[in-house]
Amino acid sequence: MKALKPLMFFHSPPKFQCLPSNTAKLSISLFSSLSSPMKIPNPNGNSHLTDYLISTFKFTKTQASSISNRFSWVTSPEKPQSVRSFLRELGLSDTHIRSAVRGSPQILFSNIDKTLRPKLEFFQQLGLSSSDLASLISKNSTLLTVSLERKLVPCIEILKKILGNDENAKDLIRVLCRCNWVVRKDPESRLLGNIAFMESCGIVGSQLTMLLKRQPWLFIVQESVLRSLVSRVLEMGFLLNSRMLVHALYTVSCLRSGTISRKLDLLCIFGFSEDECMEMFRRTPGLLRTSEEKLKLGIDFFLNTVKFKKSVLIHTPWILMFSMENRVIARYRVLEVIKSKRLLKRDPTFYGALVLTEDEFLDKFISRFRDEAEVLLVTYKAHLLDSTQEEDS
Template identity: 50%
Template sequence: MQTVKSLRLQVLQKIYAKATEPILYMFSSLTKTPTQTPNTLLFNYLIETLNFPKTEAQSISARFSNVKSLENPHCVLHYLRSLGFSETEIRSSVRYTPQILFSDVDKTLKPKIEFFQEMGIVGSHLGKFISNNSGLVTNSLQNMLIPCTQILKKILVNDKSNQYLIRVLRRFSWLISMNPERRLLRNIAFLESCGIVGSQLSYLLKTKPRLFLTEESKLRDLVVRVSDMGFSFHSKQFVYGLCIVSSLSKETFDRKLELLRSFGFTNNEAMEMFRKQSMMFGKSEEQLKLQLDFFMNKIELNKEVLIRAPCCLTYSLAERVIPRYRVMQILKSKRLLLKKEPSVVSVLILSEEKFLEKFVATFRDDAEELLVAYRGHLLDSSSSEDKEKSG
């Protein structure tokens, strides 16, 4: 026999079910994925003319249900081919920005393409650039592309041929895809207020263009974090510190500090090294570990030397450090160093030309042996490649 309590519970459940039916129905209708109906005309064009897979052609054509003519896509395709775009580049451009097919060639597409050509992006580079950044051709030439580009050109000092500007845009084209007043100009003003001006601002743009469109609050947090690490706003090292800190998560940064501590450096010594040569933290943890092991265990370099000159940890172990070490070992074993043996740091900081002149060409009788020792890493790598090819 049911109790009053159980009957009451059943009644409440029925009332709840009735009340929620419309809500559940409405929710399910909102979450239901609509069936995409392709535009047959455009669907066939994408497959037959541009060799798109059927699934992609369906997805793209469904977005343009009102298209009744292919005259415009024909014109766009003809224009891009006349510029030397490959079929792969055209397909890539359409895949990421399908509305490019419906651009007015003479009024909108051509002026923007010519803008990039005048900048210096020409020949085969043009097709590659546009296919990777096709969204740019949908942006306003007068309100976005031109004003943003002019702002960037003012920052990139001594860039008469636009080589740095082009390099920046290849890495981060979004810099000219937004209203400049929204974020770009505000971030530039903030960085300049921190003393990052002239060549330092130029370096930051070339190295970390993404920072210029970072949310202002996040950019301020990064600057505060670098300042709290002991960098002075008036030091050139501040920009280098900002570049590295913006590239690493706090966890990764802390692991690299821990790696230095595992080799006997205190936290203060590790931070001092970072402030002097931030780029050492640009190395992977594995690379940094190999370098520390070589200097401190292989050649038993005193850690104070690395604290004074952490630049040693930024040089390539395989391309610079070990080859020069080999040469110096031969000179030392043959007692050819009549004067005081040079320090590791003084040997490493020399340019390649100066190093070869001072420690190879000077010793004519032993120059061939020294050169073989110095170029050994090249011989090793080439022999490995030969083995792989023969295999």
């Protein structure tokens, strides 16, 4: 229906009997709105609510005014006070409540019995303790603003199936805190669609669980975004249904394109070809999540100090992800002492010592040499002693 021209009201009275009934009603309504006085918002906002928010939650005046202006119909702080008392009874501190209110101010004006209590009881039934519940609500209070039956229950049931049975619900809390998927339109459909796509790529079972824990937003992005990320990973040489695909997807989803290119360029600076760089990434997708500083230190140490050939790093790039101080350099120092004191008939290989577990290394290269064990242990833990001395000074 075309909009009526406002000028008609000034030239001649409208003949409503000639218009359809709905049009006549619209004309009367429009005429009434034009003749009614305009409501001018109060520039001072709701002073009672503003003062309450400032005194109770230590909001700044700007923050408090912003909230009170949104709820100008509130004439007293009675409702916010009752909500605060209710949340405190559940174990939330004023700090928790303040954080929750900043995220979703409307919870202060929610119906406790119809809106808040059912959702909070639902979370308690999942196994959340008082402290867990306080942490969850303070960080993601939007959970209290969505439908329990239409969004929370179906989505959380899906997540529980992926995460498996977790009695303390810690993993579920982390996922909920890191991703506000439940406030999106039709989250259940989005979740199921992305899960189905990832399973079609061979990401199933424990791999799906790992990805949900580490990168939950992948489960609620538009499927076109997810497909684009997977396509990019496939272009890098990974295969569908391979065990490394999920790790590559995780890495690519963590980093910007520029960051990935910059780190690959860094490898090239040390003499690795483009094909060798991509082979290192395919063998150890997590390599590119390593900081540039650590990559520089590691590659330089292995090539120039340990004198490894490049082929060692190409075929076992995961050693670049070891802690340089706690493991790589510390074990190198111990082996240098063992060589200098001729404690072994044959010098041990550094790579062999590097890949041992902590207990295996201590047993094979420190504990067995009773007369030198103390010296070797001090050498091994030298970096810890240095850091302690720096703190004391």
